[in-house]
Amino acid sequence: MGSLKKWKHGLYTLIALAMVFVALPRISLAGGLNWVNGFGIFWVLFALLIIGANLHFLLGVDEEKLKMLDRVRRAKMQQWQMKWDNKTDKGSML
Structure with a gap:
């Protein structure tokens, strides 16, 4: 494509x-x-x-710029996932 x-x-x-x-x-x-x-x-x-x-x-x-944005997007997704995991762990303790 x-x-x-x-x-x-x-x-x-x-x-x-x-x-x-x-x-x-x-x-x-x-x-x-x-x-x-x-x-x-x-x-x-x-x-x-x-x-x-x-x-x-x-x-x-823009290829290098797109690669950099993809790395940033993945890092943000990992941060979001870690926050989500922490919230669910705390919620399961209650």
Whole structure:
């Protein structure tokens, strides 16, 4: 399933890159900054944000972070289990 997600993110990156390459030549700032050009610039920036997010996933920058969070989650679960065991032990003595 991991490779399917990577394949999808690769496809999304390629589509967004193609959209940016089609849109950039059509944005002309020669006439000054108006609503149409402002929208075009905002749209290209948003597409670049999408490209960056997909590349971030494809490069696996968060893998180490996910491993660390999993270790923290396991430690918290062990603490919770120890507290639960202590409560049940005290409750059985009554």
